[in-house]
Amino acid sequence: MDTIRMLIDGVRAAGDGTLPVRHKATGEVIAEIAVAGASHVQAAVDAAERAFRTVTLSPYERYEIILRAANLMRERREEFAAALVAEAGKPIRDARGEIDRAYQTLILSAEEAKRLRGETVPLAGAPGCENRMAFTIRRPLGVVCAITPFNFPVNLAAHKIGPALAAGNTVVYKPASATPITASMLCDVFREAGLPAGCLNLILGEGGRVGDLLAADERIRMFSFTGSVPVGKALRNAVGFRRISLELGSNSANIVHEDVADVRWVAERCARYAFVNAGQVCISCQRVYVSRSIYETFCEAAVDAARGFRGGDLMDVHTQIGPMISEREAERIDAWVREAAAQGARILTGGARTGAFYEPTVLTDVAPDMKVVCEETFAPVFSIVPYDAIEDAVRAVNDTRYGLQAGVFTRSLAVANYCAEHLEVGGVIIGDGATFRMDNMPYGGVKDSGIGREGPAYAIRAFTEEKLIVLNVEA
Template identity: 45%
Template structure:
């Protein structure tokens, strides 16, 4: 299966192609075009030339395109899930869930397209403001460069191109090298849904060539990126005065207070730790359990972990499959070895078969270990004992990251303290930090990035605020 770039509504080939392999089986699944500066420039120019057409398109028409896209995706949901399972080794049940969320994300985008508005301002509140009328409007920012990761290749693309289209912008999309098939699939559906030629351009290739050109080109008005902190910081440094939204790393924590019904939360915590092989920005990586319930929690968590089914992503029974690459296997095995040598206990897991790392539970890990302080992005979870909730707050906050955190407690005062004291973008009370629905504001602090996704909030990032003042004097 040989794929093509989408530039100005046409599918074009390139001189060079790379073979895309299944992370699970290692089999070749597609030939992916490698764009050069020439094709990237053509894609940016197409978006630049189409920006006025998109800006003038009525809101109801932008909404209709997005509604049509969600309907087409609903009709082809099974095919879309198969693509995700194949290119990302995402267990098919999890893949179907992502497709469902993607459909909903585009529906939210369609709805928000009709709600982009400003406000009136009472200028006579200031001396000298008498006899004047003021109001604000929101205008599309122009060309948006979108760079997306492999872990939710369909829904995280939707979180960039959905609000971009809703706001009347044009897009140059660079999907992750391992997961371009889902991006090409969506692009085909958008053509069918009536999106004008040049409004969406999909360019695959090297981050150094394609990504850098998108970030540095003056015709691109905004960069929206989801990925690693190192790349995010590099983008920020190169972007100049462009608007930038960065969704970066995390090592999300949950606090388990005494008095919590452990049986009620175990399944949820296991899902948070191991869904999509832990390759989730808000995957549950650190658990801080109160000493009164620590032993019970650990015992039941390990028991539930050992019941998970590991195997072929296309098998509906599979809970966990392969990590995205062999490099990630080597990295995580090395981190587990460091943890063991650093005095931590590997309570279960740690074994590898092919590109599969079995779900791993680590106890008594020091905060300085890589599995504690960096983002594992793998099926690894730490469970640590705390003497007090205040200690747990300090440990969750003792991190370079701050995307989301959770707390389970029966005490309303403790819950309110958590909401106030946890230094993260989102606090989940009586839930895992892995909770996300697609219209909520989503983003973090510290090295987790800045700006917010979630359709309404992304549209605010992707539009410029204009002030209009009438002088009636």
């Protein structure tokens, strides 16, 4: 059995103990991870700080290293994808898709290394400043901590590590304990690409203890975290005045207006967005508000789509849904659905669990205060709610503490514009679902969905400090 070791200052390191890594479909132990203690966290930050002070890489050199890492990942696509199948429970088709996206994310990050720029400040337009010039430049912050979740362990790591390195920072990387294999592989490709020792350090272990140790080290100048709301808020409180970017999930909603051209197509798309990656997507389709005139047709089509969603061997390219990340999580959503049913919700299809596998599930007759509606399900479950006026639908979408993205299916410019103006989310997707995301988009939310934006061109702004330069040309 392999032991996944940490990477500190370019050297693989054992920990204070080990934790098992299980195959998410079979439960078999497939590896162990070294568990970090306080000394390992300190050593990793020491290495990152030292590398930031001593390693000099030009923007073009950073571009070359990140691009080489991207190409090495693409060369090892099948190896990465197979690891994702085992440790994350993704069907092979989805696993390959994530690696393809991570490759593009790293390319975007590499390009941004060459685009770091400031702006001219029109200081001469101020009284008494006729002989002065001013401009800004961007400089790296220093040590950045990247903390990633289990659901997209490679691409979300690329979204943090790529822009951080492109900006000239060094990184301490803490992946989810459930998905350390691909994290270790990602560090390997950066090492082989020529990234100097200490610029990327891998720390493993249980999130609570390791996260507390990282947050307490004030040499870390920024934290980039994707995960749950409670952990994100606790981290935000712990880091004080240091920078932080948080992507904390959602209970994403979609509006389906009565004027859509093909109700069945929209229902099938919503179902796909609800069930991909077993619903473990921050912008998974969880709530669908449908015009009452097309409600019944939409429900029928959604049920058909759910029943046609295919499980099976995760290495089969035709398999569309795999297990949830753990049996405990499957038990949680099963309890939530049963609770909703006891409170009056109807299960149109699904609602059954086998180990860590949960059936694609469609609910109706739900109430706003049911957990399956107001909390983040992070499971292959979505609810359909009828509405009479678009204003009612928008109010229902906004009636939540979350606000990541929302989808609006309509052919009406007036409806689209109303939704764009009034939906309280970080992104409004017109003509497609809330789950739509391209890796060059500014991605992030409002309210409890987080702080900041991902997407390399946007993230790199947070990973740099803007410095003002003023020249007195008469001095």
